[in-house]
Amino acid sequence: MALTHSKGMPLGTPAPPFALRGVDGETWTLDDFADAVVLVVVFTCNHCPYAQAAEDRLIELQGAYADRGVRFVAINPNDAERYPEDSFEAMRERAQHKGYVFPYLHDATQEVARAYDAACTPDIFVFDAERRLTYNGRLDDHWRDPSKVTRQDLRAAIDATLEGKALTFDPAPSIGCSIKWRP
Secondary structure, eight states: OOOEOOOOOOOOOBEEEEEEETTOOEEEEEGGTTTTTTEEEEOOOOOOOOHHOOOOOHHHHHHHHHTTTTTEEEEEOTTTTTOOOGHHHHHHHHHHHHHHSOEEEOOTTOOOHHTTTTEEEEEEEEEEETTBBBEEEOOOOSSGGGGGGGHHHHHHHHHHTTTTTOOSOOOOOOEEOOOOOOO
16 A cells, blocks of 8 residues: 555646446436536545545535535546456445445546546545536545544535635645556
């Protein structure tokens, strides 16, 4: 496991389009989230302990904000040939086991992760209704233990985006396992 930090896509960057297969068997595109007031795109995977530690918090946040027009989408870009625990079938099993309340998509070509300049799992991007980036950073200030969290960065970023306001803090990069790029 190589600890990696998110790179910090420039604020205001338009969300790159995508068309990816979800574990539900459907192909999802950026346009499928057109009704979202805020779109949270999370690059994640099955096997990374940082990504696993974030899962329940991401599920909880999606539930907390669903009625306010916030939609989450999780994308797994890892090389499934070298990391079979990140295969499409394993993704389907994990989503079902964890009770994902958002689409879980497979970026088999890794083109979408490259378009977003994603670097780690989890790598979190928040977009406003016009699909302009308002936040790229960490979930909160304690990746391992939710009971020790003192600053909920993603929640604050979602709130600011919903209110049309700028962040009141400098985003800290997300940390996690490096994306497992194909050779």
